[in-house]
Amino acid sequence: MRRRDVLGVLGGAAVWTRRAHAQSPALPVVGYLSPESPGPFASRLKAFQEGLAESGYVEGRNVTIEYRWAEGEYGRLPALAADLVGRNVAVIAATGGAPVALAAKAATKAITIVFEMGGDPVALGVVDSLSHPVGNLTGVSSLSVEVSRKRLEFMRELLPNASVFAVAVNPTSPTANSQLSSLHMAAETLGVKLHVLQASTEQEFPAVFAALAPLGAGGLVFTSDPYFAFRSQPLAELAVRHSMPAITQSRDFPNAGGLMSYGGDFTQSHRRAGLYVGRILRGEKPSDLPVQMVTKVELFVNLKTAGLLGVTFPPSLISSADMVIE
Amino acid sequence: MIRQRLRFRGLFRKYFLALFLAVVVPLAAHGISEAWFGYRDQRARLDQLLGVEARSAAAKIQAFLDEITNQLGWLVQLPWTDEPDERRRTDALRLLRQVPAIVSLTFVDGAGRERLYVSRIGLNRSESRTDRSGEPAVQGARASRIWYGELSYFRGSEPYLTVAISGNRPSVGIAVAEVNLKLIWDVISAIKVGDTGLAFVLDGPGRLVAHPDISLVLRGADDETLIPFRTIREEIIRSGARFATGRDAQGKFVAAAAAPVAGPGWTVVVEQPLSEAFGPIYAALWRTAGLLLTGAAFAGLLAFALARRMIDPIRRLEVGTQRIGAGHFDHRIDIRTGDELQRLAESFNAMTADLAVSQERQERIAKLKRFLAPQVAELVDRKGDDGVLEGRHTEVVVVFGDLRGFTAFSARAEPEEVMNVLSQYYEALGRIITKYAATLTSFSGDGLMVLVNAPVPVEEPALLAVDLAAEMQRAVQELIVGWQAQGYRVGFGVGLALGPATVGRIGYESRFDYTAIGSVVNLAARLCASAADREILADAAVAEAVMGKRVVNPLGPRLLKGYDEELPVFGIPFDTSPRAA
Numbered sequence: 001m002r003r004r005d006v007l008g009v010l011g012g013a014a015v016w017t018r019r020a021h022a023q024s025p026a027l028p029v030v031g032y033l034s035p036e037s038p039g040p041f042a043s044r045l046k047a048f049q050e051g052l053a054e055s056g057y058v059e060g061r062n063v064t065i066e067y068r069w070a071e072g073e074y075g076r077l078p079a080l081a082a083d084l085v086g087r088n089v090a091v092i093a094a095t096g097g098a099p100v101a102l103a104a105k106a107a108t109k110a111i112t113i114v115f116e117m118g119g120d121p122v123a124l125g126v127v128d129s130l131s132h133p134v135g136n137l138t139g140v141s142s143l144s145v146e147v148s149r150k151r152l153e154f155m156r157e158l159l160p161n162a163s164v165f166a167v168a169v170n171p172t173s174p175t176a177n178s179q180l181s182s183l184h185m186a187a188e189t190l191g192v193k194l195h196v197l198q199a200s201t202e203q204e205f206p207a208v209f210a211a212l213a214p215l216g217a218g219g220l221v222f223t224s225d226p227y228f229a230f231r232s233q234p235l236a237e238l239a240v241r242h243s244m245p246a247i248t249q250s251r252d253f254p255n256a257g258g259l260m261s262y263g264g265d266f267t268q269s270h271r272r273a274g275l276y277v278g279r280i281l282r283g284e285k286p287s288d289l290p291v292q293m294v295t296k297v298e299l300f301v302n303l304k305t306a307g308l309l310g311v312t313f314p315p316s317l318i319s320s321a322d323m324v325i326e
Numbered sequence: 327m328i329r330q331r332l333r334f335r336g337l338f339r340k341y342f343l344a345l346f347l348a349v350v351v352p353l354a355a356h357g358i359s360e361a362w363f364g365y366r367d368q369r370a371r372l373d374q375l376l377g378v379e380a381r382s383a384a385a386k387i388q389a390f391l392d393e394i395t396n397q398l399g400w401l402v403q404l405p406w407t408d409e410p411d412e413r414r415r416t417d418a419l420r421l422l423r424q425v426p427a428i429v430s431l432t433f434v435d436g437a438g439r440e441r442l443y444v445s446r447i448g449l450n451r452s453e454s455r456t457d458r459s460g461e462p463a464v465q466g467a468r469a470s471r472i473w474y475g476e477l478s479y480f481r482g483s484e485p486y487l488t489v490a491i492s493g494n495r496p497s498v499g500i501a502v503a504e505v506n507l508k509l510i511w512d513v514i515s516a517i518k519v520g521d522t523g524l525a526f527v528l529d530g531p532g533r534l535v536a537h538p539d540i541s542l543v544l545r546g547a548d549d550e551t552l553i554p555f556r557t558i559r560e561e562i563i564r565s566g567a568r569f570a571t572g573r574d575a576q577g578k579f580v581a582a583a584a585a586p587v588a589g590p591g592w593t594v595v596v597e598q599p600l601s602e603a604f605g606p607i608y609a610a611l612w613r614t615a616g617l618l619l620t621g622a623a624f625a626g627l628l629a630f631a632l633a634r635r636m637i638d639p640i641r642r643l644e645v646g647t648q649r650i651g652a653g654h655f656d657h658r659i660d661i662r663t664g665d666e667l668q669r670l671a672e673s674f675n676a677m678t679a680d681l682a683v684s685q686e687r688q689e690r691i692a693k694l695k696r697f698l699a700p701q702v703a704e705l706v707d708r709k710g711d712d713g714v715l716e717g718r719h720t721e722v723v724v725v726f727g728d729l730r731g732f733t734a735f736s737a738r739a740e741p742e743e744v745m746n747v748l749s750q751y752y753e754a755l756g757r758i759i760t761k762y763a764a765t766l767t768s769f770s771g772d773g774l775m776v777l778v779n780a781p782v783p784v785e786e787p788a789l790l791a792v793d794l795a796a797e798m799q800r801a802v803q804e805l806i807v808g809w810q811a812q813g814y815r816v817g818f819g820v821g822l823a824l825g826p827a828t829v830g831r832i833g834y835e836s837r838f839d840y841t842a843i844g845s846v847v848n849l850a851a852r853l854c855a856s857a858a859d860r861e862i863l864a865d866a867a868v869a870e871a872v873m874g875k876r877v878v879n880p881l882g883p884r885l886l887k888g889y890d891e892e893l894p895v896f897g898i899p900f901d902t903s904p905r906a907a
Contacts, residue, residue, distance in 0.1 A: 122481075130483040131546040146447055153449050186449055279541075290483055290544035295506050296426060297446050316412075320419035 028281050029064045031084030031092040031111075035100050037071040040230045047270035048095060048116075054271070055278025063281065070100075072202075074172065074227070077103035085111060091280045094139070095273055097226030098174045101126050105137060112280050115139030116273040118224050118249065118264060119175040120146065121291055130291040138286040140272045142264020142294040144224040144249045148179045149186035151247045151262050154299070155219040156190050157317055158245060158260075162218025166195045168208050170225040179223040202231055209242045222248040224263060232256045243309055254302040254325055259309065265296040298322040337640070341633035349625030350618075357614040361607075368607040369569075376519070376569045376583035376596055376603075383517045383525040384585035384594040387536070390427075390513050391589055395472050395491055397425050398501045402493035406435035410453050411442070418444045427509035429486070434458050436497040463490040467500045474590035477507070477529045479546040484508055485535055487590065508543065510536040523580075523598030530591045532556040542575070551575070558582050559593055571600060639667040646674060655682035693838070706781075714781045715840060717830025722780045723791035723822055723868065724847050725764070726854035727755065727798055729772035730817035739814070747809060747816070748772065754801040762794045767841045773854075777842050780829040788824050788871030795820045795862045796900035803860060803902055817859020823850035824867035852886040853895065862898040869896035 032048075034041050049059060057063040066089055068080035077100055084092055085108040094104035094115045101115035105126060113136055115126060121141050127133040155165060167183055169176050180196060187194040195215045197208045212220060220239070222228050228235065232252035239246040239258055246253075249263030272292050279289060299317075302325040306313055318324060401417055418431050422444060430445035438459025443451040458464050466473030467490035475488030485507040492500045510527065514536040517525040527535040534543050534555060545551045554575045561570035562584045569583045574597060581604075582597035601608070639661040646659035655678055661671035687707055694703035706714055729751065736744045755774065759766050763784070765777040778794065779787035802818040809816055827844030853863040869878045877899050883892035 130481050131479070131544060131548065143447060149449060150447065189449055289541045290546075292540065292544060293484060295429070295484075295508060316416045316419050319416055320423045322423065 027062060027064045028090040029066055029087070030277055030281070031087065031089035032065050032067045033070075033077065033081055033084060033092060033094045033100055033104055034068070035070045035072070035074055035077060035096045035226055036230045037069050038067075041069075041096070044095060044116075044266060044270045047267040048093065048274040048277075051271035051274025051276075052278050053274075055275050055282070057278045057281060072227070072230070074099050078106060081107035091277055093273060093277050095270060096230075098124050098126065099172075099226070101137070101139065102174065109136055111136065112286050113137045113139070114273050114276045114280060114286075116141075116269050118142050118144030118226070119178075123178060124174055127291055130293070133286060133289070133291055136286055138276060138289045138291055140269045140276065140292045140294060142266065142269040143297050144263040145175045145179060146182075147262060147264075147297055148221070148223050148249070149182045150297075151221045151249075152183055152186050152192070152194075153190065154260065154262055154317065155221055155245065155247055156192060157314060158311060159218045162192070164193045164195065164216050164218060166197055166208075166212055166215060166217035166220045167223060168197050168199055168220060168228070169223045170200050170227050171198050172200045173223070173225045173227070175225070176223065183221070183223070200227070202234060205231070205234060205238055209238045209244060212242060212244055218245070220244050220246040222246065224249040229263075229266075232258065240305065240308060245309055245311055251298060251300045251323070254300040254305070254323075257305055258302065259305045259311075260299065260301040260321075262299045263297065264294050265298050268296055269294045301325065338633050338637045341636055342629045345629035345632050346622075346625050349628065350622050353621045353625075354618060357618050361611050361614050364607050364610050365604075368604060372581055372598075372603050373567075373569050373583075376581060376598065377567075377585075379517075379519045379523075379525070379596040380583040380585035380594060383514075383596050384587050386513050386517065387510065387527055387587050387592065387594055388589065390510055391474075391489070391587070394425055394428065394489055394503060394505060397421055397428075398431075398489070398491045398503055401431075401433070401501050402491055402498045405495070405497035406433075406441055406499050415442055415444070415450075415452065418442060422446060427505050427507070429504045429506050431504075432458070432502040433499055434464055434502065435499040438464055441499070461502075463488050463502045464500050466490055467492040467502070468496075472589065477533050477535060477590075480506075482546045483544045485533075485543055485546075487535075507535055508540065511538070511540050511543075514538055517596070519596045520598045520602050522602055523596060525594055525596045526555060527587070528555055528559055528593050528595065532559065535592055555595070558597065559584060559595055562595065574599075635663065636667075639663055639671065643667075643671060643674065646671070650674075650678050650681070655679075655685065715831045717828060719826060719828055720780055720783070721787070721824065722827045722829060722842055722846065723778040723787045723824045724827070724842060724850035725776040725778065725791055725795055725798075725820065725822040726850045727774050727776075727795075727802075727818065727820045728854050728857075729802075730819055730859045731815050732772040735814055735816050743814075747814065750805055751802065754805060755798055758794065758797050758801055762790060762797075764790075764794055765840060768839060775841075775847070775851075777829065777840075780827075780842060781840060786871070788868045789875055791822050791824070792862075792864065792868065792872050792876050792898055795822055795864075796898060799860065799862055799900045800902060806859075819854055819857030819859060820862045821850050821853025821855070821857050821864075822862070822868055823847075823853060823865040824871060825849065825865075848888065849886075849893075852888060856884060856886055856895070862900065864896045864898055866894045866896070869894075 059065050066084060066087060068084055070076045070080055081103045089111065092104050092111055092113045094100040094113050096116065098117045098119045101117050104113045115137060116139055119141065121127045121139070122130060127137050152165060169180060184194060195217060197211055199205055199208050228248055229250040229252065232248065232250055233256045235248065236253055236256040236258035245259050247260050247262060248258065249261060250266065251261050253261045272294065276289055280286065299321045300323045301313055301317065301321045304325065401414060401421065414433065421431065422428055430443065430448065432440060433442040435441050438457055440454050440456045440458050463473060463475060471492050473490040478486045480486050487505045487507050488502060489505055490500055490502040514525055514527065515538040519525060524538050526537040529535050532552060532555065533547055534552060537543050542551055554573060558570065558572040561572040562582055564570065569581050571579060571581050574580045579600040580597040581600055582595055584593050584595045586593055642659055642661055646657060649657040657678065658675050659671040661668045691703050691707045694706055759776055765780060767775045767777050778784065778791040784790055799818065799820055806816060806818060823846045825844065825846030827842040827846050829842045831838050831840055833839050849865055853865060857863040872878060879897040879899060881895045881897045884895045885892045
């Protein structure tokens, strides 16, 4: 009698565990590929999950998310992407820039990839058409890369007397060349001289700032690059330390004490990427989902920093700013 | 039997159908008319509703465009000078911030030269003085104040619209705005038609300007995507003022209506899935169908039960009449329906009881007729009381008749001859006994006994008995003439006596006889035995009773067998018929 009871309990436990196991494969798995670590990416991830929820998917309830973080080492992205492909996830969300999208694209032709990036997906060879992406990719692009020349314009407007500016570029970025040529053309139009400074790791940042004064640069313009965007805090600190007016693509920069930023609204682009992942999970084909451009470009200015740096924003800048930090 | 079964079925079917249809036809008529009118009402309501929704949606789209033109209007109020206009530049930048849909702004002065260009993406330009007077936007705005360009797709995907506005005089110039129509999405996605209905916007050639599913818009001028939208717009145009039905991009049936957006020549189409638009009427239809089915089932059951109730008693009546017809008068038809059928069954049962009584009476009369004259038997039966046959003491005349020499004849003659003689003999006597309403108590062989004054009393029984005896003699003597011609040697003697006797029925079960017991019977029998052929002998009581009314010849005292002393005997003469003489 007692032995039978024990067997019964064991049997019940076995059934229970099997059922628990049987339930998890039923949930679709989203592979989430990010170039950074969870900390700086939290606001982006939140926006992504909001978009996913808007299309009816909530993590843990009806979808599972497998996270892969490159933690700033962009060289690890291909291996992480391949790992997700090996796990045979339902869809890969490649967010946080063109390098992530390209790494995912190289890893699979079968699994649908939804990208989130700042550059032109056609020019970068991610997709061949915005309206009818052929293949297994679609996604969202903010206009951050395209508006890097506007950053130079804003800097020139802020400092009408300066004739020399510096541009910080990440040579490993796939958009580096196109942004530089656009900036050189803009400098010509604006009649200013441009110095290009390179930095692809955080360790090179101090050297960039140290080089500014000898060059006589009035201000520093950062090209659009996720690596820079996710390192707004140290950049803002360096800029203040060197009393250097600087502009980046991300609102994180003025929020962290930088002077200003001009770039696409990343909450919108990440939210829409989440929305597209949900629609792919529902069974829509990537070719039916045109690549979305986030039209909203936002100008953030920090008046406190301006006071520290001793610069004054002209009314035209203040009036066109989306957010003025006082 | 088979024919009856068929007839039975036919009646059942008739009743069943009549009852069933009586319920189902009005129910169905009501249900169908209800559904039809409900459907018409719902269509009319939908016409109204979708029309209002379409106009409201068009007004919202118009408001989106009006917001842009209103804002632009502020910038074309002051005339351009030759100097750069820094204030207008600031205003333009503020406008970009204020209206997110505007991607870029171009200002052209009265001479058609570009004075200012501000953009979210590209570099701003000031005082480029490029001649733009030949551009359609500038010419259009000059001609009609507000000018809307054709829908264009940025990089084949994002829909853009050029809007130009001129001031109230040429010197204030013209403002041209590039508008990203993707931002209408906020407006269009907020429009809800019913629960799941939506609105979308098409331009003149039928390209998608706005749709809640932005990915459809971003496909650009893709004919395959656009076909369903164009088709439904054509359907709406065809159906005129009423709403149209068609299929949406997913192939679902929708009801749709449209309203124009005047400025850019767009059409706003609102659509609602037919399943939702006609939801109430579908629900009503299902309800009606359910009610009809339930009603029909109920009517069927009711009709079946009622038809059964009607047919069952009829069937019992049928069986009952058959049994009664077969003579089972004890059969009773048992119907308790409490209606005319029960009454019919009861009258059937009463009739059967009457028939049984009547048959019993017939049988009793037949029995009485055996020893009573038929008229007496009828009388007894009519009175319904055979108490008259009960035993009692009364004065009777007993008449005995007997053939002489019959025993010897019957020993010699053939049985046929004997039976022939007896049958002629009894036939003749029976007629007479019936005529005189006398009671034949018994006969055996050639002898018979007849009672007068019992059981039914008569006036002057002796006189009747004497006349009876005389007629008996006359009739038999006529027969004897014939018999003697055939060589049969037989005669006939009669004896009668008057006196008290006990009369009544004797016998058992159905074998009853009426008879008299007493010395008068004995005396009459002895007188008969004593009588010769052609002789009627009567006792003194008879003679005394008929004295003076009939001829009675005293024959003097005679010693009769069984009597110790001689008794006076009287002969009654009778005149034979002329033929016998």
